[in-house]
Amino acid sequence: MTDSAAPTFACARYIKEIGRGPNGARALSHEDTYALYEAILEDRVSELELGAVLLAYRVKGETSAELAAMLSAAHRSFEPLHVQDGREHARPVSIPSYNGARKTPNLVPLLSLLLAREGVPVLVHGVTDDPGRVTSAAIFAELGIAHAASHDEIEDSLASRRLAFAPIAVLAPKLARLLALRRRMGVRNSTHTLVKILQPFADPGLRLVNYTHPEYRESLTGLFTEHPDAAAGGALLARGTEGEAVADTRRQVQVDWFHDGHVDTLISPEHSQPHAPPIELPETLDAATTARWIECVLRGDVPVPPAVVRQVEVIVDVVRKPVVDQANPI
Template sequence: MTTPHTTPYPAAHIIKEIGRGKKGARSMSREDARELYTAMLDGRVSDLELGGILLAMRIKGESVEEIAGFLDAAEASFAPLRAPAGSSAPVIIPSYNGARKMANLTALLALLLAREGVPVLVHGVPHDPGRVATAEVLAELGIAPACTHAEAEALMAAGKPAFITIDALAPKLAHMLSLRRVLGVRNSTHTLVKIMQPFAGPALRLVSYTHPEYLEMLGEYFTTAVDPARGDAFLMRGTEGETVANANKGQKIDWFHNHERTVLVEKAVEAEENIVLPVDKSATATAEWIASVLRGDVPIPASIAEQVAQCTKAARAM
């Protein structure tokens, strides 16, 4: 006897609509997207159809309704985290890119926020070939990943930044990410993990984009499709895909609150002067530099200090 969680989901009718190329494809409704992605996460879509869906969406690009439906399904696929009691909502820092050309300073952002008394959750991948992952920098700083939701909650309650891999946070999403190794290209899940809100209550999401079309799509998503009770979001161009401000020249940050969009931080016109950054971009050298900043031996880059201040203000206001 089959149940809704095991019944095969025939997806040909969906592929027929989304698989007509970038100009000829039709987008799904939010409800259809939620239903499809739920079936994909539950393993009810055949491998052949799943590959077709992922590639079709890669070519077509996601609409706001599709992203909203996919995210509804994604967030329902794992138990939400509980934020610690206190005067500040948690800040969510996704880390799925790492850094190659610059030092990865995402760990510095997380530690500075925690020092301000803001609960911080960093989630992402443990490593990324050819790049320095945030998890690797945190490990050099003596911060091990939480193995369970309860461990992550305990770390935040103790005033420490919590890092949890996507495998431990949301295993079904981790499986969808792993399909990149099979297909050779990213899929919609790579966008979802960067914008999802894994807490039961309100939180501040730090979101970055790389391609200009995602700036407009995500802007529309946060102003039309998000439940304001889920909290706020900061959106900026990524620093090599990471959500930490560029230490050399800060990016513009848009703030989304109650479906309203406000420019919170203007893009820096000139590069920061007299800035001291690590020459060696390895995880070890980056961790040593971050430790020196936390001790006060090296000044905090102005753009990151501004990001910390704005995050702290918004999180406390929630």
């Protein structure tokens, strides 16, 4: 509920544009989109109008320009992280984890631990629970890696062990409030896209960005190519594994690197590998079983899935390259 003492932000003229349905809706200007999303983040929009705005965007979808404006407002809603370079001056990497696993093991914690072992500072941020799914948060807990409880703890963990898991409620509480509306409204909203493209670092680091539906690939490609600030630090874009930014062990997917105003395809377009040797994965998907399997992989008792090996190699290579464009979106 919006604080009655807080100034209200009238949304009628915005809803009139974005709420005309899939065929009649029009995109807002950058200035209007920024003002609207900033007001939403600051809790200056009534619940009635907030619901209308979120559902309108759910039906209409966000243009790349609208995403850029929302992302800019999102970045200014939380304190960015300051992180030292890793070994050999590796820039930090952020991995969003908001989906979890239902059909395949969640290997985000394995990916992050392998990168940290290479000296790359890795921030995994996401939700702490999601009914019916195995979250990265639950697997980290089984591995004995505590969830950061404050901004300082995130930075301390990145400095001491090159790895931190930050609940979104700790990293960016205003965004977390909007994510939580899914359980009340029954559908996702624009914030679910924004947290997956968030640049959490003061000195921009590399982001792993994934998509599930082809239309999101198009809008994200437009975002990173048409709005250079949105791509600051670089972004690796690929089709996700159940919505998680970790390589799919069943097939190779295309990976594009957006950086310095350019885009390079680092891994070839997706294709299945029907004759590839079988990969030894956890027998069940629960957090405890997945954690024990990850420990076996890290000890060398079980091989790292080839697709994950390739993903680690690509990320390590990218974060050790010099960055030409250091424009800071924060």
